[in-house]
Structure formats: structure tokens, C-alpha cells
Amino acid sequence: MSKEFPLSDRRVLILVGDIYEDLELWYPKLRLQEAGAEVLVAGPEASVKYSGKNGYPCISEAAIEQMDAAVFDALVVPGGFMPDKLRRDPAVLELIRSFNRLGKPIAAICHGGWIPISAGVYQGIRVTGSPGIKDDLVNAGAIYEDEPVVVDRNHVTSRRPDDLPAFCRELIRLIS
Numbered sequence: 001m002s003k004e005f006p007l008s009d010r011r012v013l014i015l016v017g018d019i020y021e022d023l024e025l026w027y028p029k030l031r032l033q034e035a036g037a038e039v040l041v042a043g044p045e046a047s048v049k050y051s052g053k054n055g056y057p058c059i060s061e062a063a064i065e066q067m068d069a070a071v072f073d074a075l076v077v078p079g080g081f082m083p084d085k086l087r088r089d090p091a092v093l094e095l096i097r098s099f100n101r102l103g104k105p106i107a108a109i110c111h112g113g114w115i116p117i118s119a120g121v122y123q124g125i126r127v128t129g130s131p132g133i134k135d136d137l138v139n140a141g142a143i144y145e146d147e148p149v150v151v152d153r154n155h156v157t158s159r160r161p162d163d164l165p166a167f168c169r170e171l172i173r174l175i176s
Helices: 022-034 082-086 090-101 110-119 131-139 161-175
Strands: 011-015 038-043 049-051 057-059 074-077 106-109 149-152 155-158
Touching: 011 022, 022 038, 022 074, 022 106, 022 161, 038 057, 074 090, 074 110, 074 161, 082 110, 090 106, 090 110, 106 110, 106 161, 110 131, 110 155, 149 161, 155 161
Parallel strands: 011 038, 011 074, 074 106, 106 155
Antiparallel strands: 049 057, 149 155
């Protein structure tokens, strides 16, 4: 690990699915790569082109059900409409729980928080997210804060695309 590439020995997993929020996937992916991390994007199926909410495509490199939290240093959960569908997949929920059990960073932005909510990992955790899921976060036992970024233990959360610089800065700090 070098000062120029603080994540040169880190692996980060990012989830993708149809109607993901384009900026919330691509900004962290490129920023993490720029910091030296190896980034893998996994979707419901491998080698499938998923369309972003704003039309930008992303081809998954692997299938979520094949992922093992033990081989990654962090997980990024973008928002958009994607999380509402992915949170119904038992493999996705178990992956989130595995990252949480291992104390590895789980970074969720905007509506991405729906997935950790459904995995049951936010009880007593300080978080933020899209104002549209505030009630869901509170009802899941989280402590909601309306801030650009909130870090509590292994969780990094942000509200919207405008918060991406703070989100990425705190995620990189947590995993470096």
C-alpha cells in the first residue's frame, strides 16, 4: 500500500441490477480504482448488461450468489430502483449479513439502504439515506441522521448523488 494508492491491496464488491442509480455506481467504482482497489461488479447474473436509471449500462462481472464476503474488503450498494428488487433475493441478504458478521465495510447510498434494512443489519446503527426511505430506516431500528455522510462502525451511508465526494472519502478512509 502506498500513499498514492492507499487501496492497492484491497478488493471491493459493488452490486448492480436493473435501474441502478448511474452516478452511485460509477463514481465510487472509478474513485476506488483510482485509489488502487480492485473492484468487482456483481449482479443477479454474470455477464449481463444492466441499465442504469439514466440509461448508462453496466455489465456485471460475476453473479451475486457466487460472491464470498471473505475475499472482499468492502461492499458498495448503490441506490436507484435496483435495491427494491435485489432486497428480495435471499443470496443478496445473506451476502450483506456475511459482510456485517465479518465487520467489513458496507457502504450504502440513497435507496441502497433498503438492502441492509431487509438483511436486518441496521439495528442500533447511525445511518443516513434518501429522505424517501427515512421511515424504513427508523422502522428497521436505525438511528437516522440527515447528514451528507454517516459512518458508524462498519457502515458508511449517504443520502444522494451530491454526497458522493464525502461518501467515497469516508469509505476509502475506512478501508485503507
